[in-house]
Amino acid sequence: MAAQAETKDYQELRFALQRLGIPANLPSQKTFRITAVRGKGKGWKALRDIQPGTPIFDEEVLFWILEGAIVDDSFERYSGFSGLSCPAPVDSQHRFDVNSFGMGKGTSKGRRGKNKHGIFSQASRLNHSCIPNAYFAWNPKMSRSGRLTVYAIVPIPKGAEILINYRTFDSFKNKDQRHQDRRQYGFECACPACQSDSNFGIQSDERRERMGVLNDKIENRVPPTHTMESFSDLIELGNLLQEEGLSYPQLADVYHKQALWWKTELQRITDARESAKYKEECGEKALQAARKELDLDVMCNGYDSPVVKKTLEFVRGVS
Numbered sequence: 478m479a480a481q482a483e484t485k486d487y488q489e490l491r492f493a494l495q496r497l498g499i500p501a502n503l504p505s506q507k508t509f510r511i512t513a514v515r516g517k518g519k520g521w522k523a524l525r526d527i528q529p530g531t532p533i534f535d536e537e538v539l540f541w542i543l544e545g546a547i548v549d550d551s552f553e554r555y556s557g558f559s560g561l562s563c564p565a566p567v568d569s570q571h572r573f574d575v576n577s578f579g580m581g582k583g584t585s586k587g588r589r590g591k592n593k594h595g596i597f598s599q600a601s602r603l604n605h606s607c608i609p610n611a612y613f614a615w616n617p618k619m620s621r622s623g624r625l626t627v628y629a630i631v632p633i634p635k636g637a638e639i640l641i642n643y644r645t646f647d648s649f650k651n652k653d654q655r656h657q658d659r660r661q662y663g664f665e666c667a668c669p670a671c672q673s674d675s676n677f678g679i680q681s682d683e684r685r686e687r688m689g690v691l692n693d694k695i696e697n698r699v700p701p702t703h704t705m706e707s708f709s710d711l712i713e714l715g716n717l718l719q720e721e722g723l724s725y726p727q728l729a730d731v732y733h734k735q736a737l738w739w740k741t742e743l744q745r746i747t748d749a750r751e752s753a754k755y756k757e758e759c760g761e762k763a764l765q766a767a768r769k770e771l772d773l774d775v776m777c778n779g780y781d782s783p784v785v786k787k788t789l790e791f792v793r794g795v796s
């Protein structure tokens with residue numbers, strides 16, 4: 478039974494890679510360089526056009542700590558750390574806080590479950606955008622074992638800056654709130670969503686506010702209701718995310734919930750006298766939405782990521 482599931486997952490993954498047409502491994506030629514970026518210190522610039530889903534770079538951790546541990550001066554012995562930028566107040570803890578990446582849960586004895594954060598000397602040179610074109614994935618176990626990989630999530634033209642979102646969970650906040658929450662980084666973001674004097678910037682605030690309302694409605698439905706309204710909320714949220722240029726992880730989450738909606742719909746009508754055609758349609762829609770989630774997961778985390786493994790199980794569950 479387990480072997481059958483594995484074969485099915487393998488086929489699903491192969492189809493996803495075919496659909497996406499993305500390189501599974503790092504390109505042989507270097508795709509970026511770290512250079513001075515006006516007003517931002519250093520940053521990453523694309524050396525060639527980069528297709529979405531391309532693993533741009535991967536890197537081993539320089540060092541990591543468990544959440545809550547103190548970073549004192551002794552860490553300055555790592556030259557890859559002491560050379561990193563730090564806004565005022567300049568000290569080791571602050572330097573760590575503004576340059577570190579989440580690495581999932583730690584498993585050291587007695588401290589199981591605490592989050593790990595680490596320094597990656599080159600990835601720490603990535604600047605922020607509220608509409609990023611790249612995503613970083615920490616891959617603890619699989620083939621790119623113990624490495625952080627940076628993926629292009631939209632087409633990145635040659636010469637463009639490669640940017641990640643420092644705080645994806647802030648995506649439904651307006652520009653003032655985002656700025657406030659990011660103050661430890663000590664910079665004013667000037668991405669299209671943060672420009673108060675452009676149409677896009679003004680609409681962005683309205684869009685994000687509406688997305689926040691929809692997201693709260695979707696998240697806080699207790700008990701979760703299954704109605705046409707809950708379905709149209711999910712569709713509207715998906716459309717707004719795309720208008721805003723946000724794809725990962727927010728859009729993947731919406732596809733996941735759309736798949737669940739169709740699955741619930743199928744269960745709801747199982748005993749009812751609905752047409753066989755509608756039942757088939759529900760099954761197909763559930764699978765389509767789950768595959769869209771899978772495509773985004775593969776594109777942004779790599780085919781060998783534990784995140785993808787989980788989504789493959791989900792796809793199997795709805796098909």
Ligand SMILES: C[S@@+](CC[C@H](N)C(=O)[O-])C[C@H]1O[C@@H](n2cnc3c(N)ncnc32)[C@H](O)[C@@H]1O
Pocket residue numbers: 516517518519520561562563564575576601602603604605606661662663664665666667
């Ligand atoms: C993780 S570091 C990124 C690399 C850094 N620019 C450097 O020179 O090493 C974070 C710091 O980069 C700068 N930064 C990041 N994103 C920025 C942006 N969108 N605009 C201006 N500065 C930014 C801020 O000084 C922030 O504290």
